[in-house]
Amino acid sequence: MKWWQVECTLEGIGTEKLLNGARSRGILFGRVMRRRDRVICLRLSPRHYRMLDSLAREKGYSLSPARPLGLLRLLRLARRRWGLFAGMLAGILVMCWSLGLIWQVQIENAGPYLGEVRMFLEEMGVRPGIARDSVALPALQQQLAWRLPQVKWVRLEYAGVNLRVRLEQGTPPPDILSHQGSGDLIAQEDGVLLRLTAHAGTPAAKEGQLVRAGQVLIRGEEKGSNGQIVSVQARGEAIARVWRTWEAKAGLTEMTTIPTGRTYDRFVICTPFFSWSPQDTPDYLAWDMEKQSQKASAGWLPIWVEREQYLEAALEENPRDEREAKAEAAQLAYLSMQRALINENIVDKWIDFRMIEGDTIVAAVTAEIHRDIGCRKKN
Secondary structure: OHHHOEEEEEEOOOHHHHHHHHHHOOOOOOEEEEOOOOEEEEEEOHHHHHHHHHHHHHHOOEEOOOEEOHHHHHHHHHHHOHHHHHHHHHHHHHHHHHOOEOOEEEEEOOHHHHHHHHHHHHHOOOOOOOEHHHOOHHHHHHHHHHHOOOEEEEEEEEEOOEEEEEEEEOOOOOOOOOOOOOEEEEEOOOEEEEEEEEEEOEEOOOOOOEEOOOOEEEEOEEEOOOOOEEEOEOEEEEEEEEEEEEEEEEEOEEEEEEEEEEEEEEEEEEOOOOEEOOOOOOOOOOEEEEEEEEEOOOOOOOOEEEEEEEEEEEEEEEEOOHHHHHHHHHHHHHHHHHHHOOOOOEEEEEEEEEEEOOOEEEEEEEEEEEEEOEEEEEO
């Protein structure tokens, strides 16, 4: 075996004759290579080297000292540098141990169920630092899916040293109106009626009329064939002009920091679970901070050192340009409107500004939309 062999050179006249005699005595060679006319390079096991050395002395040949190869060489090096190899062995053992732990729990696509999933994992004791063998993924996945019936499916899987929890949210069923029973169609918000179409029931409002939230638009009653009033479930469409307003604020002053020239440095040891520093934070009233991170020498260790430099600063309040503040407030108000009116029919929009408390600009964006404001109300 190459990893348990030594290498040596045999020198003399008629070395082939000596090798043939060595083979007859049961000495095996891993490799035989001629270097010069009288020099042959050999590879063989330590036991066979000792047998060959005895035979070479007997026959008058020169055999060089054995040079270890593979594992033998590594073992000799470990004797001289045992501290280095002990540290390497300890590092390998720690790495193997750490690979059997969960270092991070990732929750993906949870949406409104994020808090519920975190609470469930906390109750089940699933947190960073526990052993992977102590987590039964199939049973945990089944319990979480039972706890969240509104979710389409739940999947728990390992991604390296991380536990990944992935959810696929289900689509809620549409609100299907029942044709049984009776009830009115009422306005769910204020608006001016543009079109009122009654499919069942009796209209109780007119087009162009201003209606308030909760007002009856279509009454749940009709005249029967004999002229009597019968109760029905009102159905229809009530398209109205609706106005919605969104506001955003921006200050006319801003705080700026002016460096004083004083600095303070400290080092923080960080892990995924906690951070610790032998130094306290400075007693500055205000400061700017710069961070530099340096990972541990072993890249797989979840430990790093951060160097924090605190730059003391004095706070100063400065006026802002009014046009800049208005533009900022308007942008925030328009952004809120766009997020709220996705897939809505926006007919018109405008913006107004006003001042409050002397140092704050308020931008109010109003949008006119056309939508169906009818909703069912059971009698």
